[in-house]
Every structure is written in structure tokens, then in C-alpha cells.
Amino acid sequence: MALLDVNGLKVYFHTRNGVVKAVDDVSLSVDAGKTLAIVGESGSGKSVLCYSLLDLLPKPPARIEGGVALFDGQDLLTCSKQQMRGYRGNDIAVIFQDPMTCLNPFLTIGEQLIEPLIYHRDARYGRQQARRRAIELLDEVGIAGAEARFDAYPHEFSGGMRQRVMIAMAMINEPRLLICDEPTTALDVTIQAQILRLIKNLQHTHNVAVIFISHDLGVVAGLADQILVMCAGKAMETGDAEQVFYRPESGYTKKLLAAIPEGAKSATGHARPEVPLLKIEHLKTWFGGHSAKDTIKAVDGVSFEIRQGEILGLVGESGSGKSTLGRSILRLAPVTAGQVSYAGTELTALSARQLVPWRRKMQMIFQDPYASLNPRMTVFETLAEPLLYHELADRRSVAQQVEKLMDEVGLARAYVRKYPHEFSGGQRQRIAIGRAIATKPQFIVADEPASALDVTIQAQILELILDLVDRHDLTMLFISHDLSVVRHISDRVMVMYQGKILEQNDTEPLWAEPKHSYTRQLLEAIPLADPRLERARIAAASQ
């Protein structure tokens, strides 16, 4: 018998605007020691499904309308609050997405770790025993110097280390089912690979069943035994990993698989002359610090060229300085030293006022479409502002121009009066792209323009960007932490690490023959959306 058997689960949200069927008649089962991956885009109900099992949903508005969830033969949906408390933490543990917000910043991680030991299981453990057990576990999840780190506070750990602590916390009571809610989404790709391997190892040694929630099919390929694909509250497809990847039945799964950025950029055909448009020399951007010790060298002496008409990919992990580099080129971040010349003009020497005509030619697309639009301006105002400010349109012709922009980025004209909050993430990013191309720029810095979006939307936005670059003969610096995306879109790639550029080359040669060991490490960490290859690779890596 399966450890967890959910049948016909229905969770509805009763809101003022009607009933939202967050989970609509979904069934699943997980065996001990096996992994079920639940894959779906945001709003598909995958998290709601798991939280409803642990009674973690706010009720109302949520209501469980039907179904059974048998855990070891006991129905989780009808058990008493007291029984539920017993299950939570003891038998079923959860790892959340964001390791930053899930730890109490005022308590040492040791204190937080032993909490469940002391308060659960009828306090079988004394304080000293609990401490010993916690240190053992910290050691097991790969925290170096566990004994000393026991008394450290969460802010003293990096993101990946915090996620390890979270995993230790989840494992401390030897749960039989571990629910991981996008545990690696907030992490860098190399750290993600480590965490995935850790979860897999723990699963083997402790024989626990895992439900792994993710929006990324690539991540679950090597991990999952079974996959459940969800969309809009409904189960689209269930099956073992190989079947879902190699012989998908539902159209939605096929769409998801097709949206995964894969392979090289399709050749655009026309060869371009290698004329440099931007020349960056010994650029340094340092932040803060009266003394050398607290100076952060975000960008530390980089030199490169961006050629006319190319998309130059810039990859690196968080904190590598790639965003700061993009902003420094546009003079949105203060330049400490070095030169940026644009078509022969030295930009770093210009005053803010002198820079204004150049601003028109260089634009930026930001990562977070929720923060990059003024919430109090309609689409019309947002798009009209650059046109009017740079006198590319007058009061009479501006409406027409805005319409044209909206057509160009694929937004319905009828939306012109709406405010940003009325749009989805993908649509917002289209507005932001429209604003960036409004001034007819030659050069655009795109800072992770698709990272905050679902994979199918991401594919659409990338396609839009490629199309616009081609149509308007744009030059682009494309910043991303996602190597597959960069490979898919860029002509050349630079790898950045700790403020320095380690390597740059044309995209395919770089993939084929990475010269720097860090590049190799990055490339190896990319999860492949192919179960057999991915498993073979993990097996090879762990040897």
C-alpha cells in the first residue's frame, strides 16, 4: 500500500469574486522511499494541494470540498487538530522555497533545530541529547564545522547553507514524508545541483517518501519516480518520469516540454560585421566603505566589447556583479573607475545633463515586472512618457504611437487604460519591453527579463525579444543566471564571477569547450530535462 494516497481531492477558495477551484479532483499516491514530482506553472494549485494535506491553508476562504487523503491508512482531511499536530513535523515535514524567510532571525539555528525535538515526541530528548542529534544532522546535510555553526544565527549563512539547515530541520524528527515546495528555485544553479543531490541522498539513507513541487520540468527529471503535471487546479497527466518526458500524452505537458529553452540559438542567417558598438575598459564599480575592508567590489576591472547587432549573454551566480555591470554601463550605478565608450563617445566623462540624449539610445529591461512599472500609471502613461519626454511624439500623435508600440509587443490595444496590477507577469513584462523600445534605442540591457516568469511565458517573452532585436537591429546585453536561456538567445557569452569576467567566447564554442574550471562547473550544474541522461549524470557525479 502506498504511504500517501490522495483521491479526488477538491480544494475551493470562496472569495468575494466567486469560487476559485484551486485543486479540482486530483488524485495521487506516493510510496515510501519514492519521489513524486508535482509540476505546474504558478497558480496551478500545486502548493495548495500539498498545504491542504497538512491543514496549512487559511480557512476560510479555502474549503476542502471533497476527497480523501490517506496517510498510512488515516485520512488527513478529517483528522482532529490534535492528530494533525502529531503528523506535522513528526511524520510529514515541509521544506519551503525561500530559506531566507523561513528561519527566525532572532534565534540561533541550533535553537531552531532542536525545537521540534524538545516540543514534539513527548520531549523524549533532553537538551544535551537534542544538541548532539542536531549536530549529527547538520553534519549529514553538509554543514562544515557543524559543532561551531550550531550557535550561529541565520544571517551568518548563505542561501544554500540556509536551505541545508531547513532540510536538517525537516529531517530531524525522521519524517516518513517530505514535502519540498520549490526548494531550489531561489538558489543558484550550482547550489541547486548540490541541494538536489542532498535530497536524493537523504531519501535513500532514511527511506522517506518525497513530494517535490516545482515549476521546472528540468529540475525534476533526475529526481522523480512519478510525475504529476497540473494546470489550473486539474491533473493534466500522471505517470512515471520516463513516460511523461518521452511519451507525454496531454497537450499541456507537450507544451511545457517544448517551452524548456534547449540547444543553440537558431542561426539568423545574415553574417554581421564585427563592429564594436560599446567598448568597456577597466570598468570598476565599488560600493560603500570608508576603509578598504568594507568596500564591495561589485565590478572589479572588466574590459570587453559589445558588437553592433549582437546579443551578448552575461552569466553568473547571484552576487557575481552582473546586474551592477549592466547598470554601470547605463550609468544607473556609479562608476568608480574605467571607461564606457558608446560608438566612440566617452560616456563616463559626461554629466547627467549631457547624458540625456544618450539615454534615449540605451535602455534597460528589468527582472521584476511587478516592481518595474509605476503602479499609479496606466499603460498609456507608461508608454507615452518616454515618447513625450524625448519629443518623439507630440500630444496629437502620441496615442497612435502608443498603439503601435502595443501592437509591437503583443498587447491588445483595449488594455491601454489599465493599470499594471490588472495584468499578469508576462503581460507586464511586455509593457516594460514596450517602454524600453519606445525611444527607438540601439542598445538594450536586459537584466534577467524572463527569470520571474513561468516557463511557457518565458518562452514567449524570449521569442518577443529575439524578434524585436532582429526587427530593430538592436544590440543587447542579456544578463541571466539561467545558462540554458542564455545559450538559446545569445551570440556570444561572458562568464562573470566575483566582479571579474572569467571567460568570453562565442556561445557554442564556449559550451563545447569551456576553458575556465568555473565555467565547466556551471555548465555541469544545469539540470537536463531528460530523465535517463540526468540520472546517468548524477550517478557519474556521485562517483
Added chain:
Amino acid sequence: MSTALATAEKGSSLWADAWIKLSRNHLALFGLAVVLTLCLVSLLTPWIAPYGYEQQNLMLGASPPSAEHWLGTDVFGRDMLTRIMYGGRVSLLVGFIATAVALLIGVLWGAVAGFVGGRVDTVMMRMVDILYALPFMIFIVLLMVVFGRNIFLLFFAIGAVEWLTMARIVRGQVMSLRRQEFVEAAHSLGLSQWAIIRRHIIPNTLGPVIVYTTLTIPSVMLLEAFLSFLGLGIQPPQSSWGLLINYGVETMEEYPWLLIFPGIALSLTLFALNFLGDGLRDALDPRASKD
């Protein structure tokens, strides 16, 4: 041009949309109507008041409401309705002008300090701290002594005290807004600092500013009463709601109407302003639901 866009263009600014939303909010409209009525009555008082504000009838003494004197008379036999109407002129004027002064200085000061940041911010905010630390009574007494007693100086003095909190609220808001990507996007469009403050920063600080403004107006009115009571503000026979309430409190047990009616006038204004303020805050936030 398509018709959809033609109609869109007309109402697609924050303020036009806000007005449409406000006009659907009955409570806010009621507030607006009350405030406007009070302003209108104050404006027309010299012509519509039933008696002169100095006109005494000592024979009458403090008489309860009657057909001749709807709201009764005070201890000198002066008509209360007339005195409340004249008092309203002073109170509303103080309330609105002093608040406007506070609003103007406070929002600009806070926005500039928060937006420019760095050393400018430090200097500007230390000035605010110093003014905070100064006992404001001494400040006002000094002003009165140096410049003589003058009702406009009173407005200025009160405004000069009230803007401090406003500046701090706005600065905090601006500090967080400044780091937002849409402000960076405006920078990259080449907008001038002033255009960014005006178009992107200030509209996004409106929510707390409006709420604080509606709270400031009544507190300014009470401050004026306090100052007048100390002999630093309005002097009898001129009057204000605050003063009337102060005198009313003294004779509360014998002549309750001397307290009740000015009290009602002040509370009515306060309620109306609060409703209006809440309505405005919602109307100016596109994210607030439209219904």
C-alpha cells in the same frame, strides 16, 4: 485613431480615474459635500449671519436655544449661531492654510531628502530633528514676540511645526520607492530628477500623506484653540471653534449648549474630513478595488 483610444485618452490619468472612483464612494461624497458646505457658509458669513458677532444683549445672559437665537446665547447674550459661523471662518482657515503649509514644506522636504539621499539627506533630516527637539511653544512665542501678533503668522507658525512629521513620513516612503525598478527605469529614460520626483515618487507617497493630512487638519484646529487660550492666537471678541469649546467647558454644567454646538461643528468637520480622506486614499490607489 480608434474610438477606444479616444475615450481612453480622456480619462486615463490618475486624477481623472480618481475622480470617477471618488464619485462612486457615497461616504466620501458626503464628506466632500459637508466640507464644501462649511467652507461656503464661512465665506458668506458676514452677509448671512443673523446677528453681528460683537452684538451683545446683556439682558438676555446665557439663554438656551429659542426661536430668536436658534443655538442659544452665551453669557454676554451674544448669538451662538453667529459666533459659531464666525468661529468657523477662523478655524477652517487655520486648519486648511496651516495644513497646506505643512503639506507643501513637508512633502517637498521629505521627498528631496529621501530621493537625493547621502549627505543632503543627513543635513536635512538633522534640521528636522533639531526643530523637533525645540519646544514648539517657545518657538511660537518667539515668533509672536518678534513679529507681533498676526493671524497669518499664526498659520505659518502652526504649519512650521506640523510639517516635521509629514517630512519624516514622506522621506521613509521615498527611501523605499527610490530603490524600486520603475524609478530606475525612469532614470534610464533620461528623466530629470525633478520629473522623477514629481511623476513617479510623489504620486506613490499619496496614500499615507492624505491620511496624515486629514488627521492634521483637526489637530491644527485644536492647536489654534490652545494658543488662543494662552492669549497667543485669536482674541475676543473674535472667536474660533476651539475658543468657543474652551469657554464652553468652563460653563458646561450650567449652560451645556455653549459646549455642545461648537463641539458638534468641530466633530462634523472632523468626520467629514476623515471620510473624504479615506475616499481619496482609495481613489488614488489604482490597486484598490473598483467597486
